[in-house]
Amino acid sequence: VKIVKVNLGKNCYEIKIGPGMLKRAGEELFKLGFRGQAVIISNPSIYSLWGEKASVSLKSAGFTVSAIEVPDGEEYKSLEQAGKLYEKMSQLQAERRTPVLALGGGVIGDLAGFVAATYMRGVPFIQLPTSLLAQVDSSAGGKVAVNHGKLKNIIGSFYQPGLVLADTETMKTLPSHEFINGMAEVIKYGVILDRDLFQKLEKGTTQLKTLDETLLEEIVSRSIGLKAGIVEKDERDTGMRNILNYGHTVGHAIETVSDLKIKHGNAVAVGMVAAGRISEKMGLLPHQETVRIESLILNTGLPVNIPGLEVSKILDAMEHDKKKYNGKVRFILLKTIGDALISDDVNMDLVEQTLRELL
Ligand SMILES: NC(=O)c1ccc[n+]([C@@H]2O[C@H](COP(=O)([O-])OP(=O)(O)OC[C@H]3O[C@@H](n4cnc5c(N)ncnc54)[C@H](O)[C@@H]3O)[C@@H](O)[C@H]2O)c1
Ligand SMILES: [Zn+2]
Secondary structure (H helix, E strand, C coil), X not given: CEEEEEEECCEEEEEEEECCCHHHHHHHHHHCCCCCEEEEEECHHHHHHHHHHXXXXXXXXXXXXXXXXXXXXXXXXXXXHHHHHHHHHXXXXXXXXXXXXXXXXXXXXXXXXXXXXXXXXXXXEEEEECCHHHHHHHCCCCEEEEEECCEEEEEEEECCCXXXXXXXXXXXXXXXHHHHHHHHHHHHHHHHHCHHHHHHHHHHHHHHHCCCHHHHHHHHHHHHHHHHHHHHHCCCCXXXXXXXXXXXXXXXXXXXXXXXXXXXXXXHHHHHHHXXXXXXXXXCCCHHHHHXXXXXXXXXXXXXXXXXXXXXXXXXXXXXXXXXXXXXXXXEEEEECCEEEEECCCCHHHHHXXXXXXX
C-alpha cells in the first residue's frame, strides 16, 4: 500500500493506493472517527462488481450501510440526479456527520462530491475511485460538479474529500478502453512533471496491459502524488494548476467539436501531440522528445491523430474557450520531457499548421 498525503491547511487528507483497499474501508473510516451510518453512492454495474466488498467491510466495522444507485452515464451527472440523491439521503435520515462514499469513476465522484458538498451545507466525503481516470485524476483535487444542459461541470464547487481509497484491484473489471482512457492522464503527468515516470511507462507498457500489480500501484500513486503536489500549491486553479491542462487546450476543442463522441483520453492524447509539435516548432522541445512522446501514446493504444475533424471548427472552439484566460488561448508547452511551461502567446498560425498535420 502506498500513501500520498495532501496538505491543504485545514483540509488535510490521505490517499491510500493498493490492492484490497475496499476491504479496508470500514476500519479506515472507523479510524477517522466515523460511527453509525454510511451512505454509498454508486451505479448498478459498479455496485454489483465492487459494492459488496465495501459494504461488508463497513458493516463489520459497525456501520449501518445504505447504498444509493444512479444510472451509469455522463448524462446522469446532473442537477436532476443530485435532487434525487438529496431526497434519498433525507429519507435515510443522513445527518451532518454521515459520510458519503463515492464508489465509481469520475462521474460518480463528481456527482456524489457535489451532493456531499451541498447536502446540509456539507457532509463528510470519501472517494472510492474505481476507474483509472478517477484513481489518477478526479478523486483528488477537490473539484466537484454537475453538468447543466450542454455545459460541462458548470455548477460545482471545491470540496476536498476526507479520504481517498484507491483499490487497484478494481482495474481488473475496468473495460480496457476505459483503462487506456485513464492512461492519457498518466502519460500527461510524466511528460509535464516526471521524466522518470515517463521512462517507466516507456519500459512498462506491455506489463500494464497485463496489469502487473506492483507497477500499477507505483504508477497510480506517482500520478496522484504529482497531482496532489500541484493542487497543494494552487488549490483553486488560478495559476500553477493550469499546467495539468497539458494536451487539454486542443483536447477540449476536439471533444466539443465531436459533440463529446470522441473520448476524453483520445482527445487529450491528440492534444498532447499537438502541444508537443507546437513546442518543437517554437524551438523549445528537441525533435527526439516529440517522437518519444508520440511513440508512448501510440504504444499505449491511444491515437496520435484524428482524421476527419475540421481544423476551422477546432480553432473556433479554442477561441470560444479563451474567455477563461483573459482573452488568450493558453497552451502548456514543453522544454523537455518532465518540464513544462504555461504560455499565452502561441502564434495561432502555428497552431493551425499543426492541426492540419493531425486532423
Ligand atoms: N473532478 C475532477 O477533477 C475531474 C477530473 C477529470 C475528469 N472528471 C470527470 O470525470 C468524468 C469521467 O470519469 P471516468 O472516465 O471515470 O468515467 P465514468 O465515471 O463514466 O466511468 C467510465 C465507465 O467505466 C465504468 N466503470 C468504472 N469503474 C469500473 C470498474 N472498476 N469495473 C467496471 N466498470 C467500471 C463506469 O460504470 C462507466 O461506464 C467526467 O464527468 C469528467 O468531467 C473530473
Ligand atoms: Zn483530463
